Amino acid sequence: MTSTKSPADRPDDSGGVKPLRADARRNRERIIAVAEAVFAEKGPSASTEEVAAGAGVAIGTVFKHFPTKQALLQAIMKGLLERLNEQLSALAAGDRPGEGLFTFVTEMVDQAARKRTVVTLLAETGVDLQVAGSLQSLREGVEALLDRARRAGTVREDVRLDEVLALLTGLCHGALHAGWDVDLQRRTLAIVFEGLRGQPDAAARSRGSIR
Amino acid sequence: MTSTKSPADRPDDSGGVKPLRADARRNRERIIAVAEAVFAEKGPSASTEEVAAGAGVAIGTVFKHFPTKQALLQAIMKGLLERLNEQLSALAAGDRPGEGLFTFVTEMVDQAARKRTVVTLLAETGVDLQVAGSLQSLREGVEALLDRARRAGTVREDVRLDEVLALLTGLCHGALHAGWDVDLQRRTLAIVFEGLRGQPDAAARSRGSIR
Amino acid sequence: MTSTKSPADRPDDSGGVKPLRADARRNRERIIAVAEAVFAEKGPSASTEEVAAGAGVAIGTVFKHFPTKQALLQAIMKGLLERLNEQLSALAAGDRPGEGLFTFVTEMVDQAARKRTVVTLLAETGVDLQVAGSLQSLREGVEALLDRARRAGTVREDVRLDEVLALLTGLCHGALHAGWDVDLQRRTLAIVFEGLRGQPDAAARSRGSIR
Amino acid sequence: MTSTKSPADRPDDSGGVKPLRADARRNRERIIAVAEAVFAEKGPSASTEEVAAGAGVAIGTVFKHFPTKQALLQAIMKGLLERLNEQLSALAAGDRPGEGLFTFVTEMVDQAARKRTVVTLLAETGVDLQVAGSLQSLREGVEALLDRARRAGTVREDVRLDEVLALLTGLCHGALHAGWDVDLQRRTLAIVFEGLRGQPDAAARSRGSIR
DNA sequence: AATGAATGAGAATTCATTCAT
DNA sequence: AATGAATGAATTCTCATTCAT
Numbered sequence: 065m066t067s068t069k070s071p072a073d074r075p076d077d078s079g080g081v082k083p084l085r086a087d088a089r090r091n092r093e094r095i096i097a098v099a100e101a102v103f104a105e106k107g108p109s110a111s112t113e114e115v116a117a118g119a120g121v122a123i124g125t126v127f128k129h130f131p132t133k134q135a136l137l138q139a140i141m142k143g144l145l146e147r148l149n150e151q152l153s154a155l156a157a158g159d160r161p162g163e164g165l166f167t168f169v170t171e172m173v174d175q176a177a178r179k180r181t182v183v184t185l186l187a188e189t190g191v192d193l194q195v196a197g198s199l200q201s202l203r204e205g206v207e208a209l210l211d212r213a214r215r216a217g218t219v220r221e222d223v224r225l226d227e228v229l230a231l232l233t234g235l236c237h238g239a240l241h242a243g244w245d246v247d248l249q250r251r252t253l254a255i256v257f258e259g260l261r262g263q264p265d266a267a268a269r270s271r272g273s274i275r
Numbered sequence: 276m277t278s279t280k281s282p283a284d285r286p287d288d289s290g291g292v293k294p295l296r297a298d299a300r301r302n303r304e305r306i307i308a309v310a311e312a313v314f315a316e317k318g319p320s321a322s323t324e325e326v327a328a329g330a331g332v333a334i335g336t337v338f339k340h341f342p343t344k345q346a347l348l349q350a351i352m353k354g355l356l357e358r359l360n361e362q363l364s365a366l367a368a369g370d371r372p373g374e375g376l377f378t379f380v381t382e383m384v385d386q387a388a389r390k391r392t393v394v395t396l397l398a399e400t401g402v403d404l405q406v407a408g409s410l411q412s413l414r415e416g417v418e419a420l421l422d423r424a425r426r427a428g429t430v431r432e433d434v435r436l437d438e439v440l441a442l443l444t445g446l447c448h449g450a451l452h453a454g455w456d457v458d459l460q461r462r463t464l465a466i467v468f469e470g471l472r473g474q475p476d477a478a479a480r481s482r483g484s485i486r
Numbered sequence: 487m488t489s490t491k492s493p494a495d496r497p498d499d500s501g502g503v504k505p506l507r508a509d510a511r512r513n514r515e516r517i518i519a520v521a522e523a524v525f526a527e528k529g530p531s532a533s534t535e536e537v538a539a540g541a542g543v544a545i546g547t548v549f550k551h552f553p554t555k556q557a558l559l560q561a562i563m564k565g566l567l568e569r570l571n572e573q574l575s576a577l578a579a580g581d582r583p584g585e586g587l588f589t590f591v592t593e594m595v596d597q598a599a600r601k602r603t604v605v606t607l608l609a610e611t612g613v614d615l616q617v618a619g620s621l622q623s624l625r626e627g628v629e630a631l632l633d634r635a636r637r638a639g640t641v642r643e644d645v646r647l648d649e650v651l652a653l654l655t656g657l658c659h660g661a662l663h664a665g666w667d668v669d670l671q672r673r674t675l676a677i678v679f680e681g682l683r684g685q686p687d688a689a690a691r692s693r694g695s696i697r
Numbered sequence: 698m699t700s701t702k703s704p705a706d707r708p709d710d711s712g713g714v715k716p717l718r719a720d721a722r723r724n725r726e727r728i729i730a731v732a733e734a735v736f737a738e739k740g741p742s743a744s745t746e747e748v749a750a751g752a753g754v755a756i757g758t759v760f761k762h763f764p765t766k767q768a769l770l771q772a773i774m775k776g777l778l779e780r781l782n783e784q785l786s787a788l789a790a791g792d793r794p795g796e797g798l799f800t801f802v803t804e805m806v807d808q809a810a811r812k813r814t815v816v817t818l819l820a821e822t823g824v825d826l827q828v829a830g831s832l833q834s835l836r837e838g839v840e841a842l843l844d845r846a847r848r849a850g851t852v853r854e855d856v857r858l859d860e861v862l863a864l865l866t867g868l869c870h871g872a873l874h875a876g877w878d879v880d881l882q883r884r885t886l887a888i889v890f891e892g893l894r895g896q897p898d899a900a901a902r903s904r905g906s907i908r
Numbered sequence: 909a910a911t912g913a914a915t916g917a918g919a920a921t922t923c924a925t926t927c928a929t
Numbered sequence: 930a931a932t933g934a935a936t937g938a939a940t941t942c943t944c945a946t947t948c949a950t
Contacts, residue, residue, distance in 0.1 A: 085950080088913055109320065111940060122915045127942060129913095223466065230463040233453055238445020252441040255434065259470025299930065322923060333932045335927085344924065507929080510934055531742065533919060544936045549921065551934095645888065652885040655875055660867025674863040677856065681892025721909065744944060755911045757948085766945065 092129050095119045100140050108137055138195055145198035148172070152205030162216030165209040166257055169232055173253060176236035177244045203229065220262035231256055303340045306330045311351050319348055349406050356409035359383070363416025373427030376420040377468055380443055384464065387447035388455050414440065424471075431473035442467055514551050517541045522562050530559055560617055567620035570594070574627030584638030587631040588679055591654055595675065598658035599666045625651065642684045653678055725762045728752045733773050737812040741770060771828050778831035781805070785838030795849030798842040799890055802865055806886060809869035810877050836862065853895045864889055 098118040102110045112133055116123045130136035151171065155164040203225070210228055213219040235256065239249060309329040313321050323344055327334045341347035362382070366375040414436065421439055424430040446467065450460060520540040524532045534555055538545045552558035573593065577586040625647070632650055635641040657678065661671060731751040735743050745766055749756045763769035784804070788797040836858065843861055846852040868889065872882060 085911090085913070087950085091913080112942090113940075123941090124916065124943085125914055131942085133941070224462065226459055227463045227466055230449055230453065230455055230459055231466065234445040234447075234449025234463070236445075237448030237452060238441055241448060242441065242444050244441055248437055248441055251435065252438045252445070255438055255442065255470040256467060257470070258473055259466040259468070262469055296930075302931085323925090324923075327933095334925090335932055335934095336930080338925065339930070342925090507932090507934070509929085513934080534921090535919075545920090546922085546937065547935055550936095553921085555920065646884065648881055649885045649888055652871055652875065652877060652881055653888065656867040656869075656871025656885070658867075659870030659874060660863055663870060664863065664866050666863055670859055670863055673857065674860045674867070677860055677864065677892040677895070678889060679892070680895045681888040681890070684888075684891045718909075724910085745946090746944075749912095756946090757911055757913095758909080760946065761909070764946090 088129075091119070091121055091125060095121065095126055095129055095136075096139060096143060099136055100143070103137070103140065112136070141195050142198055145195065145202055149198060149201045149205055152202070152209065156205065156208045156212070161212035162218035163213075165206070165213045165219065165228070165260075166253075168206070168209055169235070169256075170249075170253055172232065173235045173239045173244075173249055174246075177239035177246075177249055206232070219260045223260055223262075228260075231260075299340075302330070302332055302336060306332065306337055306340060306347070307350055307354060310347055311354070314348070314351065323347070352406050353409055356406065356413055360409065360412045360416055363413070363420065367416065367419045367423070372423035373429035374424075376417070376424045376430065376439070376471075377464075379417070379420055380439075380446070380467075381460075381464055383443060384446045384450045384455075384460055385457075388450035388457075388460060417443070430471045434471055434473075439471075442471075510551075513541070513543055513547060517543065517548055517551055517558075518561060518565060521558055522565070525559070525562065534558070563617050564620055567617065567624055571620060571623045571627055574624070574631065578627065578630045578634070583634035584640035585635075587628070587635045587641065587650070587682075588675075590628070590631055591650075591657070591678075592671075592675055594654060595657045595661045595666075595671055596668075599661035599668075599671055628654070641682045645682055650682075653682075721762075724752070724754055724758060728754065728759055728762060728769075729772055729776060732769055733776070736770070736773065745769070774828050775831055778828065778835055782831065782834045782838055785835070785842065789838065789841045789845070794845035795851035796846075798839070798846045798852065798861070798893075799886075801839070801842055802861075802868070802889075803882075803886055805865060806868045806872045806877075806882055807879075810872035810879075810882055812873075839865070852893045856893055861893075864893075 095115060099115045102115050102118055106114075112126055113123055115136070116126045119126070126136070130139060152168065155168055158164060160167075206228060207225050210219065210223070210225055214221060214223070235253070238244070238252075244252065306326060310326045313326050313329060317325075323337055324334055326347070327337045330337070337347065341350060363379065366379055369375060371378075417439060418436050421430065421434070421436055425432055425434070446464070449455070449463075455463065517537060521537045524537050524540055528536075534548055535545055537558070538548045541548070548558065552561060574590065577590055580586060582589075628650060629647050632641065632645070632647055636643055636645070657675070660666070660674075666674065728748065732748045735748050735751055739747075745759055746756055748769070749759045752759070759769070763772060785801065788801055791797060793800075839861060840858050843852065843856070843858055847854055847856070868886070871877070871885075877885065
């Protein structure tokens with residue numbers, strides 16, 4: 065132990081994970097940040113070498129922090145999901161219960177339109193335990209927003225969580241791959257939100273005409 | 276050259292493309308068919324060797340027909356798009372003008388849910404001139420269905436082609452990556468279709484409430 | 487060089503394995519030959535790159551023929567064991583039943599003293615089915631020589647196959663690692679052979695008969 | 698330099714080697730002990746990191762004590778050889794002059810059968826001056842046992858030191874790589890000892906005296 | 909003295925592409 | 930036209946060694 069102070073008197077913000085030296089943590093964070101950008105632009109098949117170069121470290125350093133490429137991808141995933149979960153919490157605590165879900169979907173699609181994120185990575189990254197937890201939180205966060213919206217009457221009673229998540233991922237993928245501009249995002253989401261709101265007589269109509 | 280006939284005295288059915296010997300054409304078609312299956316299952320990073328092996332030809336033969344892997348991917352794209360265009364034509368000529376668009380979207384999403392197709396490939400394949408043409412046809416075919424639906428009153432007047440295509444690609448990507456089951460597909464599309472139909476007072480409401 | 491004759495009229499000497507083009511076979515053999523020498527000198531941790539360079543081919547060619555380094559090591563093993571088995575057959579068919587075993591051990595130790603061979607490789611190479619077969623043949627070949635020697639009275643009745651093989655591998659390892667010179671080999675083996683003979687009149691006989 | 702005392706005023710107990718602080722010496726010894734175990738189990742290609750982890754020190758500490766991996770291997774060698782030399786001395790001072798050599802060989806082979814030791818390490822480690830000294834002592838120790846055995850009549854007059862060492866290393870290598878069980882060790886050594894004795898009445902004596 | 913993060917030169921393996929047969 | 934062996938650059942991952950803290 066090199067520090068003359070006990071590590072115990074520093075707040076441990078990393079949940080039981082061995083604390084890193086300040087310089088190592090900086091590198092780790094830089095690597096994640098660069099990796100996020102690189103994989104966002106080129107997809108998960110971009111080379112680890114490129115991430116290393118972008119972060120200004122040697123290739124070995126990347127592999128020291130993330131022993132496989134998979135591990136790096138999963139670390140990115142974890143970070144992205146955590147940020148989403150924070151957004152969800154904020155919206156759930158907010159004062160516009162009817163609009164929270166719409167706001168969240170709108171923001172997520174907007175992010176996806178800018179760069180590859182959770183959406184792509186989720187598709188290519190194996191879901192490990194760490195990630196699985198964040199993912200479950202995400203589901204629950206969206207479910208909370210959906211509940212509030214249903215109670216506020218801004219979303220039809222018969223809309224279920226699964227459909228909402230399906231629409232969310234679909235829209236993100238679409239925005240991501242097709243590079244929707246802001247206006248196209250707005251108009252496309254308007255249609256989907258309209259469908260979520262539905263009409264008083266929507267349920268009745270949908271019984272017969274679809275398919 | 277082993278053929279005793281000049282290639283010139285056979286009808287050229289391929290629009291300016293050099294005619295092939297019958298066996299060569301058979302090979303070409305087999306390669307495309309196998310490549311479609313292979314890339315559908317494993318994504319575009321599957322190896323060209325595997326395609327060759329599946330088609331029962333040597334690797335050199337694949338590269339003889341398609342000088343780069345890109346070219347092979349684009350040839351597949353072209354084929355897929357042509358088939359979609361045929362579907363569109365059939366629906367445009369059909370007798371249920373109000374439902375054609377819904378039917379087309381439903382079928383395409385269903386295919387995507389089964390395997391990687393146009394959706395993935397389009398994302399990874401550079402769009403060259405050949406493909407661009409088919410893509411333009413696709414746009415026009417969908418536009419025709421959309422027009423008919425608007426005229427039949429099953430789609431709101433203010434819905435534009437861009438949104439429809441955006442929803443289409445988004446839903447396909449979603450179905451593809453998340454592996455939606457049939458029931459989830461149905462419920463998700465019901466919401467989107469509801470949004471496309473809209474309500475009498477939808478236009479009014481949408482002015483203020485979105486975002 | 488591709489022959490204009492059908493491959494069918496050439497004898498297939500490779501036991502059901504797909505026949506290779508002549509140039510490919512030449513390369514394959516050159517690679518094995520070089521690999522044998524390289525691994526003999528530097529041990530199995532020598533790099534595949536060095537083998538490729540020595541054989542005058544690109545690294546990819548080595549991996550085309552032997553998909554992993556293990557596979558290359560095992561191919562070498564197989565060849566070495568086959569050669570040993572041929573020696574055994576020749577000695578078993580020879581006319582000096584009492585001396586066959588001694589001759590074989592002497593030759594094998596002599597080879598080991600010159601370079602790393604079966605001995606080292608066997609230690610590091612996983613034994614797969616192909617190799618296992620040759621190894622079993624080797625055991626049986628030595629057993630045959632041992633039987634003949636026992637019947638000829640040049641080896642004690644109570645000596646068993648396991649001890650002979652143990653002595654054989656031990657002596658080879660020793661000769662290999664310590665680089666015994668010819669004279670040291672002779673004197674060391676004389677002691678072991680004396681132990682194998684183990685008769686009251688051993689001293690008398692040992693004067694003349696050892697090689 | 699942090700120490701306030703000159704290093705010169707502490708007694709130098711290690712033959713010209715710089716004296717170490719008590720904690721440093723403890724580390725050094727722990728590293729050697731762990732390294733011995735690790736290399737014994739996994740061979741000399743085991744990673745230095747693993748040794749460090751096992752010893753509970755950082756990798757830098759290992760390299761502080763042993764500037765290269767080679768140096769670490771040689772230090773282990775030296776320790777092993779020293780212990781063997783102690784055994785030799787004990788046997789040379791013992792009261793069974795005729796059996797000392799046999800006992801020593803038996804014990805060394807038994808150790809080799811249990812784990813990689815001197816045998817492997819000697820093969821892979823370059824012999825430096827330090828090691829060379831211990832090795833010379835080993836030779837002399839075995840020579841002493843051999844002399845006594847010859848005088849006691851339990852080993853033939855014409856057996857020379859080189860053959861004995863050759864047999865010793867060969868048997869150790871064999872036992873090491875082939876994993877001889879106790880019974881196989883006994884039977885194999887019986888043959889070799891028989892060869893070393895090599896007298897008319899050898900068979901008779903061997904019934905009782907071995908082990 | 910100890911720490912442990914960083915380095916960077918390999919090593920094995922893959923695969924699109926070329927070219928002699 | 931077809932074959933399939935050869936190429937070699939690119940990629941992931943390892944590990945002895947260095948050096949700032």
